[in-house]
Amino acid sequence: xxxxxxxxxxxxxxxxxxxxxxxxxxxxxxxxxxxxxxxxxxxxxxxxxxxxxxxxxxxxxxxxxxxxxxxxxxxxxxxxxxxxxxxxxxxxxxxxxxxxxxxxxxxxxxxxxxxxxxxxxxxxxxxxxxxxxxxxxxxxxxxxxxxxxxxxxxxxxx
Numbered sequence: 001x002x003x004x005x006x007x008x009x010x011x012x013x014x015x016x017x018x019x020x021x022x023x024x025x026x027x028x029x030x031x032x033x034x035x036x037x038x039x040x041x042x043x044x045x046x047x048x049x050x051x052x053x054x055x056x057x058x059x060x061x062x063x064x065x066x067x068x069x070x071x072x073x074x075x076x077x078x079x080x081x082x083x084x085x086x087x088x089x090x091x092x093x094x095x096x097x098x099x100x101x102x103x104x105x106x107x108x109x110x111x112x113x114x115x116x117x118x119x120x121x122x123x124x125x126x127x128x129x130x131x132x133x134x135x136x137x138x139x140x141x142x143x144x145x146x147x148x149x150x151x152x153x154x155x156x157x158x
Contacts (some may be wrong), residue, residue, distance in 0.1 A: 063116040089117035
């Protein structure tokens with residue numbers, strides 16, 4: 001039996017244990033946490049990572065792993081223009097919308113690539129503002145004008 005199989009077997013044994021009859025990871029309350037043990041965690045207001053589909057995490061990891069073969073490991077962390085990432089995102093989405101499931105080069109699903117590009121843009125929006133080269137012209141001015149008009153209409157009604 002391989003190490004991976006042993007890990008899977010241990011997880012399945014845990015998952016089928018009496019504890020999981022009580023502990024539903026989708027329904028964790030402070031009451032249940034207290035009953036599970038004496039320890040206390042102050043998690044109120046913190047991200048509930050258990051809500052994120054593991055399929056998304058594995059999908060993004062597979063694309064980043066593929067990227068280590070094409071580029072160097074963590075190449076994307078060095079930063080790049082947001083429009084370059086968006087171009088990749090849009091190409092993968094257009095291919096997927098045209099009915100093509102997998103990228104020809106990597107063999108991975110286009111949706112995996114799209115999710116990875118979105119993950120990169122989210123990270124860049126928080127850590128690499130210098131790469132923000134989005135066009136901020138007419139569309140944003142129109143939106144601002146429209147929102148100001150609507151806001152003034154609401155204020156006049158008060």
